[in-house]
Amino acid sequence: MSELITIDEARRRVLDSVTRLGDEPVALSDALGRVLAEDVTSGIPVPPFDSSAMDGFAVQSGPAAERDLVGEARAGHPFAGAVSSGSAVRISTGAVVPEGADAVIPVERTTTAAEDRVSVPDSRPGQNIRRAGEDIPRGAVVLLAGTPLGPAELGVAASVGRAELRCGQRPRVAVLVTGDELTEPGAALGPGAIYSSNAYSLGAQIERSGAALIARTAIPDDPGETRAKLAQALEGANVVIVSGGVSVGPHDHVKPALLELGVEERFWGVRLRPGKPTWFGTRGGTLAFGLPGNPVSAMVTFQLFVRPALAALQGGRSEARRAVARLNAALPRNPQREQAIRVRLVQSDNGLTAEPTKGAQGSHVLTSMLEADGLALIAAGDGEAAAGERVEVELL
Ligand code: AMP
Numbered sequence: 287m288s289e290l291i292t293i294d295e296a297r298r299r300v301l302d303s304v305t306r307l308g309d310e311p312v313a314l315s316d317a318l319g320r321v322l323a324e325d326v327t328s329g330i331p332v333p334p335f336d337s338s339a340m341d342g343f344a345v346q347s348g349p350a351a352e353r354d355l356v357g358e359a360r361a362g363h364p365f366a367g368a369v370s371s372g373s374a375v376r377i378s379t380g381a382v383v384p385e386g387a388d389a390v391i392p393v394e395r396t397t398t399a400a401e402d403r404v405s406v407p408d409s410r411p412g413q414n415i416r417r418a419g420e421d422i423p424r425g426a427v428v429l430l431a432g433t434p435l436g437p438a439e440l441g442v443a444a445s446v447g448r449a450e451l452r453c454g455q456r457p458r459v460a461v462l463v464t465g466d467e468l469t470e471p472g473a474a475l476g477p478g479a480i481y482s483s484n485a486y487s488l489g490a491q492i493e494r495s496g497a498a499l500i501a502r503t504a505i506p507d508d509p510g511e512t513r514a515k516l517a518q519a520l521e522g523a524n525v526v527i528v529s530g531g532v533s534v535g536p537h538d539h540v541k542p543a544l545l546e547l548g549v550e551e552r553f554w555g556v557r558l559r560p561g562k563p564t565w566f567g568t569r570g571g572t573l574a575f576g577l578p579g580n581p582v583s584a585m586v587t588f589q590l591f592v593r594p595a596l597a598a599l600q601g602g603r604s605e606a607r608r609a610v611a612r613l614n615a616a617l618p619r620n621p622q623r624e625q626a627i628r629v630r631l632v633q634s635d636n637g638l639t640a641e642p643t644k645g646a647q648g649s650h651v652l653t654s655m656l657e658a659d660g661l662a663l664i665a666a667g668d669g670e671a672a673a674g675e676r677v678e679v680e681l682l
């Protein structure tokens with residue numbers, strides 16, 4: 287590790303290495319979490335017609351009067367005739383406002399005088415009517431390329447009639463976990479063994495990023511096997527993520543294997559805690575990350591360096607959402623390295639407060655990620671970050 291670089295510099299080097307993948311049509315039902323690759327324009331107004339906002343009676347607005355009940359308009363079943371000054375049409379929410387009518391009187395404000403007579407109070411034009419195009423005018427751009435598709439985006443796409451959207455292709459991502467001590471959950475633990483949590487936390491982070499997890503492979507601490515498994519992963523994936531085995535111990539075989547396989551180093555070592563021993567390289571368009579094995583470090587470095595790459599590969603925005611919050615208590619600074627402290631965000635009397643998650647914050651204490659809303663980024667320096675100080679929080 288020659289010279290550590292900053293988080294920002296490391297991110298810049300990652301993003302400089304990204305070439306956006308192509309795009310493809312995706313059925314709306316499969317598009318959750320994908321990145322939109324087109325601007326979506328509405329070919330229709332939404333709602334498509336003037337409709338009733340209430341169950342009641344459609345009338346020509348005017349003073350209170352008794353009207354002849356001449357028919358019914360139900361959702362999906364318009365009334366065929368027209369409403370005159372002396373008549374009314376029973377109408378349900380979402381039904382087309384009949385020709386001639388310009389107001390809807392809610393049913394609870396009317397009295398039925400006889401079976402075909404209804405007594406209505408004063409009304410104003412437009413009362414309880416949803417205008418055509420009130421939500422979306424015809425021709426409006428409702429979603430922009432680069433938008434991540436969540437429930438609201440999918441609902442809006444459906445509301446303008448789109449069955450399919452062009453989305454960025456999903457990066458194919460292989461996760462390889464290294465270490466003789468690693469055991470699959472479900473199997474019995476032998477002496478000196480631990481369960482491999484990184485395979486699952488990283489796998490889930492990948493899927494949350496809209497990418498496709500194509501392999502979850504365990505590699506023993508053996509140079510030959512490390513090279514063989516990495517070679518295989520580099521063939522089929524856009525992004526290869528290795529956890530552990532990247533340091534400088536005699537049983538750390540990842541870096542030499544990647545270099546032998548033609549992956550060029552882009553950085554090694556970040557001025558970050560936890561997450562200093564992070565390696566990044568490229569081979570052609572393929573990205574390779576060597577993340578620290580410690581479970582918190584692996585998740586933090588994924589969030590800070592891999593997630594932006596997966597977003598950019600899909601044509602999405604690489605910046606994570608951030609919030610500014612006040613520390614609830616003083617935190618010692620690290621003299622050399624920026625710290626990523628796992629925090630909960632709590633609304634308090636002095637605004638948004640960042641509270642470190644319960645328990646220790648060591649890089650091996652994976653439970654410190656539980657309930658974390660984000661990573662508070664604490665600049666390097668002497669002394670402490672004071673209670674009440676405003677810090678930036680990268681939201682998870
Ligand atoms: P390493 O980077 O290989 O030196 O590993 C650093 C620490 O992380 C060691 O305590 C490892 O046992 C642990 N570790 C490595 N890989 C995993 C994994 N997949 N799941 C949980 N802990 C791991």
Ligand code: MG
Nearest residue numbers: 464465530531
């Ligand atoms: Mg190891």
